[in-house]
Amino acid sequence: MTHTDHSTPLRPFLHRLDNRVALVTGGASGLGAAIAARLAEEGARVWVADIDSQGAAVQASLLKNGAAIALDVTCKNQWHSVISRVEDIHGRLDILVNNAGITTMGSIETLDVDAFRHELEIDVVGVFLGCQSALRLMRTTGGSIINIASAAGLKADAGLVGYNAAKAAVTLMTKSIALHCARQKYGIRCNSVHPGAIHTPIIDKVLAQVPNPTETMDGFLAAHPIGHLGHPDDVAAIVAYLASDESRFATGAAFSIDGGMTAL
Numbered sequence: 001m002t003h004t005d006h007s008t009p010l011r012p013f014l015h016r017l018d019n020r021v022a023l024v025t026g027g028a029s030g031l032g033a034a035i036a037a038r039l040a041e042e043g044a045r046v047w048v049a050d051i052d053s054q055g056a057a058v059q060a061s062l063l064k065n066g067a068a069i070a071l072d073v074t075c076k077n078q079w080h081s082v083i084s085r086v087e088d089i090h091g092r093l094d095i096l097v098n099n100a101g102i103t104t105m106g107s108i109e110t111l112d113v114d115a116f117r118h119e120l121e122i123d124v125v126g127v128f129l130g131c132q133s134a135l136r137l138m139r140t141t142g143g144s145i146i147n148i149a150s151a152a153g154l155k156a157d158a159g160l161v162g163y164n165a166a167k168a169a170v171t172l173m174t175k176s177i178a179l180h181c182a183r184q185k186y187g188i189r190c191n192s193v194h195p196g197a198i199h200t201p202i203i204d205k206v207l208a209q210v211p212n213p214t215e216t217m218d219g220f221l222a223a224h225p226i227g228h229l230g231h232p233d234d235v236a237a238i239v240a241y242l243a244s245d246e247s248r249f250a251t252g253a254a255f256s257i258d259g260g261m262t263a264l
């Protein structure tokens with residue numbers, strides 16, 4: 001019996017996104033970098049937007065049809081400038097991936113309220129501003145908005161009170177935006193993606209916040225019935241599907257990609 005190799009990059013070139021314009025927040029690192037690469041491989045012109053402008057420039061330079069732009073997702077004025085720039089150059093935005101995010105560890109007894117506010121500002125307000133700003137341009141041509149939530153937006157963990165609150169908010173905000181766009185007949189779909197633990201720098205940042213990183217890593221593995229963590233390409237593949245017309249009947253939905261974590 002052969003097993004699927006889960007640790008190597010997926011390399012499909014389907015060209016489902018030729019001539020589309022995409023913007024990926026947090027595109028300098030981890031999942032955002034993998035998503036930007038996959039959308040570009042599918043033919044899209046990809047804007048890599050990140051607060052880390054140097055990292056965004058590096059990632060964009062690796063893409064066939066990429067461009068970098070500095071963006072703090074919590075800043076309404078910066079969103080306005082970014083969308084205006086995309087409009088000036090392309091006159092349209094077909095795909096928005098709200099991926100930028102942080103993970104703040106802590107329970108209701110240990111998490112400081114300022115850290116809780118910071119978590120919500122980036123992971124919730126950042127997504128809200130992205131959707132609101134992009135709609136202005138996207139509603140003229142239609143498009144697809146994909147919000148990267150988390151398995152933690154569907155399932156609670158005692159040590160993740162802030163992250164659980166933030167990603168649960170993204171889950172229902174996505175549905176509300178999808179319903180609004182459908183009722184307005186904008187031709188815009190809005191869905192959320194809920195990864196389990198994926199090997200990216202965010203995992204190292206989480207391990208740096210806990211007293212016993214080995215135990216935490218063992219806990220991550222135990223939480224995934226499939227027996228291993230995910231690869232960034234696993235998430236990029238579902239984002240490419242949601243960005244393409246193949247998912248034309250999908251809106252307001254939460255797509256899990258978590259090795260069975262939320263089935264437990």
Ligand SMILES: NC(=O)c1ccc[n+]([C@@H]2O[C@H](COP(=O)([O-])OP(=O)(O)OC[C@H]3O[C@@H](n4cnc5c(N)ncnc54)[C@H](O)[C@@H]3O)[C@@H](O)[C@H]2O)c1
Nearest residue numbers: 026028029030031051072073100101150197198200201202
């Ligand atoms: N890696 C996982 O296991 C996992 C699991 C579920 C969900 N997610 C979600 O996926 C998304 C990406 O995570 P990742 O693992 O790639 O993390 P990462 O830390 O590797 O990358 C996050 C990126 O977001 C950028 N960023 C942070 N704050 C920003 C801001 N205010 N404005 C613009 N950019 C900002 C960072 O510079 C970085 O490039 C996050 O929303 C995260 O919650 C990750």
